[in-house]
Amino acid sequence: MQKLRRSIKSVNRNPIYSLFIFIPLVIISFMFFAGTVVDQSLVRGMANMEKRLGSDLMLVPAGSKEEATSTLLEGYRGTFYFSKDAYEQILNIDGIKEVTAQFYLKSLSADCCSSEVEIVFYDPESDFIIGSWINSKVTAKQDANSIIIGSQVNATNGYIKLFGKEYKVAAQMAKTGTSLDSSVYFTFDSLESVLTDAQNGGAFLTDNQKQTNLISSVFINVDDGVDLEKIIENIEDSVDEDIDIVYPKELSSSLRTNLKGIYTSTHLIFIFTGILIFFILVIVNIIIANERKREIALLRVFGVSRKNVISILNEGAVLIAIVASATGCVLANIIVVMFSNLLARNLDMPYLLPSASRIILLYIVVIAVLALITALSSLVPAIYISGLEVYKALRKEGE
Amino acid sequence: MKNRIISSIAYVVLGILLILIPTVVFPVCDSSMMKMACYYTGKAVVGIGIIVLILGVVSILFKDEKVRLGISIAIITDTVLIYLYTFKLIGLCKNETMDCRVATEPALLVATTILLLVALLNVIFIIVTNKNKVESKN
Numbered sequence: 001m002q003k004l005r006r007s008i009k010s011v012n013r014n015p016i017y018s019l020f021i022f023i024p025l026v027i028i029s030f031m032f033f034a035g036t037v038v039d040q041s042l043v044r045g046m047a048n049m050e051k052r053l054g055s056d057l058m059l060v061p062a063g064s065k066e067e068a069t070s071t072l073l074e075g076y077r078g079t080f081y082f083s084k085d086a087y088e089q090i091l092n093i094d095g096i097k098e099v100t101a102q103f104y105l106k107s108l109s110a111d112c113c114s115s116e117v118e119i120v121f122y123d124p125e126s127d128f129i130i131g132s133w134i135n136s137k138v139t140a141k142q143d144a145n146s147i148i149i150g151s152q153v154n155a156t157n158g159y160i161k162l163f164g165k166e167y168k169v170a171a172q173m174a175k176t177g178t179s180l181d182s183s184v185y186f187t188f189d190s191l192e193s194v195l196t197d198a199q200n201g202g203a204f205l206t207d208n209q210k211q212t213n214l215i216s217s218v219f220i221n222v223d224d225g226v227d228l229e230k231i232i233e234n235i236e237d238s239v240d241e242d243i244d245i246v247y248p249k250e251l252s253s254s255l256r257t258n259l260k261g262i263y264t265s266t267h268l269i270f271i272f273t274g275i276l277i278f279f280i281l282v283i284v285n286i287i288i289a290n291e292r293k294r295e296i297a298l299l300r301v302f303g304v305s306r307k308n309v310i311s312i313l314n315e316g317a318v319l320i321a322i323v324a325s326a327t328g329c330v331l332a333n334i335i336v337v338m339f340s341n342l343l344a345r346n347l348d349m350p351y352l353l354p355s356a357s358r359i360i361l362l363y364i365v366v367i368a369v370l371a372l373i374t375a376l377s378s379l380v381p382a383i384y385i386s387g388l389e390v391y392k393a394l395r396k397e398g399e
Numbered sequence: 400m401k402n403r404i405i406s407s408i409a410y411v412v413l414g415i416l417l418i419l420i421p422t423v424v425f426p427v428c429d430s431s432m433m434k435m436a437c438y439y440t441g442k443a444v445v446g447i448g449i450i451v452l453i454l455g456v457v458s459i460l461f462k463d464e465k466v467r468l469g470i471s472i473a474i475i476t477d478t479v480l481i482y483l484y485t486f487k488l489i490g491l492c493k494n495e496t497m498d499c500r501v502a503t504e505p506a507l508l509v510a511t512t513i514l515l516l517v518a519l520l521n522v523i524f525i526i527v528t529n530k531n532k533v534e535s536k537n
Contacts, residue, residue: 152495182496338505345501
């Protein structure tokens with residue numbers, strides 16, 4: 001308690017110099033906290049996206065490769081379709097481990113959500129993509145009258161309304177940090193009835209969207225060790241229609257490489273800014289120590305040990321460091337956590353905040369590191385001043 | 400006097416912020432097709448923002464601490480009303496990806512919380528200063 005009072009007194013003694021220590025530390029702690037949270041959110045979002053992309057190949061209609069790539073990366077459903085026969089024609093190809101089809105309806109407005117939702121039709125028997133995301137307990141086997149919803153879709157008493165009809169929510173997906181979170185998933189059994197309801201509800205559907213024997217994409221996983229090029233050749237030979245092939249895992253790998261560049265740049269900026277702040281702190285602490293030269297000399301005359309003198313000079317700086325870094329962290333927390341959805345939207349990348357425990361750990365690390373750096377920056381001038389001979393310390397300038 | 404000026408300016412600035420957040424800075428969802436809950440919440444918050452702005456101006460003009468105490472208490476109740484409008488009485492859109500949830504909601508939360516803290520601190524400051532004055536007179 002006495003130490004705390006002494007530290008506060010030390011801070012109040014030189015409020016201007018204290019401010020010169022406080023402000024840079026608020027800035028660096030803000031930058032470090034916010035930058036780390038954004039980095040980790042992008043990493044988590046990327047990891048989720050890689051899981052979501054979890055297939056070796058994706059078959060789409062010819063000419064839809066770009067749109068399909070956007071679908072994978074951004075999650076917004078494209079409007080490309082081809083015959084369901086393509087799915088059936090590749091089922092028996094050697095080397096294919098698992099294969100599943102999906103049908104997309106792009107952004108139709110829904111009663112449940114005051115906004116548009118993406119609708120995906122899938123086959124739960126062969127699915128290996130959507131099932132892995134299911135977060136909540138599955139309340140019922142999904143049938144034609146039930147639906148799986150993304151994490152941002154709100155159900156009322158376990159039901160959502162779509163085109164005037166109520167569907168029971170069979171399960172809710174975990175948060176992915178992508179637009180999957182605002183998607184809903186039906187089985188293919190529901191396709192005909194949903195399309196009819198959509199048309200009766202006044203939604204505009206293209207001719208392709210009105211048909212029930214089309215699909216948008218086929219996801220394929222191949223056996224381990226199999227030659228991918230051979231499989232692609234076999235697929236192209238087996239399927240009557242013209243198709244394009246997308247490589248989801250390669251996509252995520254190239255995105256990860258791009259992001260790595262961003263992480264490296266931000267980390268370098270942190271390091272250089274940290275070094276600059278350290279030098280600013282050293283200079284300010286030298287000035288403060290110089291101002292207190294005579295006071296320190298008198299303390300030494302009265303028998304205060306050198307160790308205690310150094311401690312007295314350090315305390316104020318460390319107190320400022322703790323308060324400043326906590327302030328910077330809180331300000332950064334407000335911006336990056338409360339405005340995380342806005343950030344995610346502006347970055348236009350998968351974005352998922354770290355857990356609360358990680359954020360608390362980050363607080364502790366930032367405050368501890370900055371307190372340590374500040375203590376180190378005040379150590380050198382403190383050691384020098386406390387080591388001065390008394391008469392030199394007491395002598396006025398110019399004498 | 401320092402406290403009167405600082406707190407009054409804070410009230411005026413935050414009052415202006417409350418007016419600008421749902422209209423200009425982070426506007427609520429587009430209401431041209433359909434007026435959703437956030438439209439009405441935005442209107443309500445603008446109304447309260449105007450009240451806070453006026454109270455801030457009045458607070459500069461009156462030196463009497465009792466008046467300023469009353470103004471701060473009124474502002475505290477206004478902040479409670481903003482929370483209630485935003486989260487309970489009227490609310491915002493259900494979908495988390497809508498503009499009002501992504502930007503307007505956190506901005507209002509931050510501005511309202513800062514206003515609440517400033518008003519609370521002002522109340523505490525006025526009470527403590529008065530107490531010290533009474534004790535020193537005795």
